[in-house]
Amino acid sequence: MSILNEIVTNRKIQVAEQKELYPTKLLERSIYFNSQPLSLKKYILRPDLSGVIAEFKRKSPSRGIINEFAKPDEVCLLYMQAGASALSVLTESMFFGGSAMDLTIARKFNFCPILRKDFIVDEYQVIEAKSIGADAILLITEILPKKQLSNFSSLAKSLGMQVLFEIHERQSISKLPADAEIIGINSRNLKTFNVSVDHMELLVQLIPKHVVKIAESGIDSPESLLTLKTMGFQGFLIGERFMREPNPGKACEKFISKVKELSSSKTSSGLHD
Template sequence: MSNILAEIVAQKHKEVAERQTNRLVQDLERATLFNRKTLSLKSFLVAPTRTGIIAEFKRKSPSKGIINDMVKVQTVTGAYNRFGASGLSVLTDGPYFGGSIDDLIQAREINNIPILRKDFIVDEYQIIEAKAIGADVILLIAECLTKEQVAQFAKTAHDLDLEVLLEIHSAEQLDKVAKDVDLVGVNNRDLTTFTVDVNRSFELAPLIPADKVKVAESGITDVNVIISLKKAGFDGFLIGEHFMKQSSPDKAFERFAGDLQHQLASL
């Protein structure tokens, strides 16, 4: 685990311990959103009226600093939904990514498509919390979890009707793909060096179990890359920075989605 990732995980353990004392599991289970019927990201990724893009709302990152802290979550995620995103990814980590639980709640208020809670899950409490704030999918990062933790966390998520996206970066991490993992995401960003190489997705695609939905993450800036990834077996494409670094992420997504749909129609 890289130094920055280890630092984030250590901070996350402290943060979760504090939240558990402020809001008990019983309180989470009484939240209005806890009982809502969740939406299936797997289904939305292949819906003919959608793009397959999981569009991300992210204000900053450890490698890039501030990306865009001038836009509103409802404005951006509403446009993502309106112009064909298959799902939304909302950062809920504060210290390193500038996100919050309230961001996801606000996105949920106006969008009826699947929402991925993008965070560093280190405790089952966060999975229960994800259900209580309106998420449909959780992210598990292979780099910072054991095989046993992935299996247990994925089962807990399924018990709550949440889908699970397991993020990997190497062939060795495929050993952590558990029965209850629904989607396997290939992060093209190396979490130890933060360098990005989209070829990572193409290299790992044939190795991902056939019963898992494939998602390519990071470094996707061109609609032609998506078309190539589709041919390699990917149904999902998690894109955030490419849109968020624009002054108007909503307009950037509208243009990108329009170009993609035009290209797909001409195939």
Template sequence: MNILDKIIEHKKQEVADAKSKISLAQLKDSEFFQRKTFSLKESVKSGSGIIAEFKRKSPSKGIINDKAAVLEVAKSYENFGASGISILTDEIFFGGNLQDLMKVRNEISIPILRKDFMIDEYQFYEAKTNGADVILLIASCLSPIQVQEFTELSHELGLEVLLEIHTEDELEHFNKNIDLVGINNRNLKDFKVDLQHSVDLKNQLPKDVLSVAESGIYDLKDYQFLKEKGFDGFLMGEYFMKNENPGSKFEEFISNVTK
């Protein structure tokens, strides 16, 4: 069993536990459930395109930064020009939680992506009720039909969808209602990074689809290469989070990008 399979197995139990504690009716009663969400799609088109991530750890890297405060980092990301903020909400494997979303939501005015392994309708209501604007659908965890159904549900809740793909076969998960397509430069099964593979996949998408390069962007050269190849957005986390002050590292990076 690879790491992705382990995560999904644990996620099923996690969702079942959450359902037993908080009902859908209770989720819908949240102060955030009726709020008008921000559009990541529009923010990427009009801004820097960088979706800066808050991530404490990962299965491949272990602890990345377990000292930084989510609110402080999120505010810095916004202040220095991020188009959106990605927050990991998986606790066991990535050190995140839904409370991180709640802490940030009323303090910033840019879109928040709930980054997690979405396998059940319940999680979409969780995302909405905790202040998310966008959710991630990982093609390797879902069937094309599930992607279509979850996209429809997301839009009913006012949430946008970032579909993440890794392989050519996963291109068939795309449907015209998807808001953005993320192409993960890192293979989730063996964690190898291949930027050219991502470019090849991007070139097979419809021309009008907003594309987001995800993971494995380790320096300015990686960013520039992907930008030149036509990517609209860039989901970056480890590059900033591995520093003691992620916001300061983001400021440095964005200043070099705009030179």
């Protein structure tokens, strides 16, 4: 069994247990359930921000423990102050060391959009995302059939949330709903977990121009972000690059400052050509 299949199988078991402990009617009593979510799309496109979606995660199947004792309130607040356009919070526990509580804690201390990063396999998780304070959810095309992608997306939108559709392979594009507004291209192979930026460049050319495009995985330097920007990406999901540092928030601040510096110097040199 691949790591992906193992994660999905485990997630289905966990969701079944969650449904018994916290029924949908209980989730709907959350203080966040009637709140108006922020627009991930608008924040990604804001010219005064960086386009960076700064991610909070403690570990991953490919890297093991990254930052086991990081606190979501401290890290995520510093991410926002550093100029991140949005936050991504891992809520899968077994393989990524996250929890729904991590996102709720981040929500209390932040005023920018928060993406629930998880392996969503049941509409219950969409409703749960709203109840814990998420503004957007991730739907991974490789683990969901076309009908579920459409149904989960429609449910999220009815609750005011936006959807980031993640694709890994060319054939997944045909599974996307016609009204998809944000598409993330993950350069990480789900079977080998290897990263290929060339693969990302190939896929981005197949995405409609009006769609907001997010680059995921393999962004290890400000220079690599700017390269991806020239390919047509507008958002950049970065987690491990920050989380492996003793102070992830400070690392994010330095990264974004360098991006702005390089962008300014590039603009200046262009004006003088």
